[in-house]
Amino acid sequence: MVELMDNRQTDCSATDSDLSFADNSASSVNSSNLSEACFDGVSTDQKNKISHSDTRMSDSAVIPDYLQQTYYWSYLNPRNVNWLDREPIVKAILWWQHNKLRNAAFSEIEPASSVLQVAAVYGDFSKNLAKHIGTDGKLTLIDIAPIQVHNTRIKLAAYPQAEVQLADAVASSDSQYDTVLCYFLLHEIPDDYKTKVIDNLLQQIKPGGKLVIVDYHKPHWAHPIKPITSMVFDTLEPFAKSLWRHTIKEFASHSERYDWQHTTYFGGLYQKVVVQKKAD
Numbered sequence: 215m216v217e218l219m220d221n222r223q224t225d226c227s228a229t230d231s232d233l234s235f236a237d238n239s240a241s242s243v244n245s246s247n248l249s250e251a252c253f254d255g256v257s258t259d260q261k262n263k264i265s266h267s268d269t270r271m272s273d274s275a276v277i278p279d280y281l282q283q284t285y286y287w288s289y290l291n292p293r294n295v296n297w298l299d300r301e302p303i304v305k306a307i308l309w310w311q312h313n314k315l316r317n318a319a320f321s322e323i324e325p326a327s328s329v330l331q332v333a334a335v336y337g338d339f340s341k342n343l344a345k346h347i348g349t350d351g352k353l354t355l356i357d358i359a360p361i362q363v364h365n366t367r368i369k370l371a372a373y374p375q376a377e378v379q380l381a382d383a384v385a386s387s388d389s390q391y392d393t394v395l396c397y398f399l400l401h402e403i404p405d406d407y408k409t410k411v412i413d414n415l416l417q418q419i420k421p422g423g424k425l426v427i428v429d430y431h432k433p434h435w436a437h438p439i440k441p442i443t444s445m446v447f448d449t450l451e452p453f454a455k456s457l458w459r460h461t462i463k464e465f466a467s468h469s470e471r472y473d474w475q476h477t478t479y480f481g482g483l484y485q486k487v488v489v490q491k492k493a494d
């Protein structure tokens with residue numbers, strides 16, 4: 215495990231070297247070393263919002279082993295984050311289905327509502343979500359990686375309805391939301407973590423609210439993209455294929471307490487699952 219000091223107060227101005235976690239030793243993000251460079255073009259109000267927006271949970275966040283060992287190259291390495299965080303790359307990775315999937319997720323979300331987005335998404339996803347909710351709504355985004363928090367705070371600096379917090383998706387919170395949205399996180403985490411994340415997110419939906427999950431699903435046997443997806447999963451994404459073997463509902467500890475609506479897309483390669491608490 216790599217222990218990171220909490221950067222929630224000022225990490226928006228972190229530089230690449232402040233956010234470099236190349237080894238397995240304990241790494242800290244120290245606000246006193248940080249530059250103001252990332253605030254270029256950001257107003258004072260926005261700076262204050264970015265710097266003092268966090269209210270959630272513990273004083274430290276721990277990068278889980280699966281993230282450090284499997285996804286360091288894509289989410290923690292500052293050089294790669296720089297070039298991967300682009301809309302065309304997300305679109306290509308999702309076989310140009312990203313807009314359709316994003317719209318399917320957003321169609322579950324009312325303007326002016328409160329939304330928890332669990333884990334950063336590259337490209338313009340969160341900006342579009344903030345626009346969709348509007349200034350009468352509230353978007354809270356959490357991510358476990360300081361570099362992703364830093365990056366996303368910059369992307370969302372112009373949206374007063376959005377705040378970004380450093381937190382693990384399994385960390386409990388007193389807050390509840392109209393919608394909790396989990397976009398392509400589950401396939402990247404081990405199965406025991408999938409259960410913890412889903413159980414925890416279900417605790418954070420308001421009465422009448424919903425959990426919306428968009429992720430991979432087992433494609434039709436004759437899907438032309440199945441062999442390459444299978445190869446990519448076997449090589450780079452060791453926790454993804456369990457979404458081919460299990461429904462998302464099977465990971466929840468108390469699935470019987472909820473209604474589960476399931477829609478598949480693009481020959482079954484992707485799925486949207488909408489979960490709502492059953493009436494008592």
Ligand SMILES: C[S@@+](CC[C@H](N)C(=O)[O-])C[C@H]1O[C@@H](n2cnc3c(N)ncnc32)[C@H](O)[C@@H]1O
Pocket residue numbers: 278281289304332333334335336356357358359362381382383384397398399402403
């Ligand atoms: C949402 S997933 C993948 C999204 C999608 N593939 C994309 O295009 O960006 C990637 C993010 O999940 C975050 N993450 C991984 N495990 C997490 C956890 N337990 N809690 C919060 N964030 C987590 C990573 O730091 C990373 O920023």
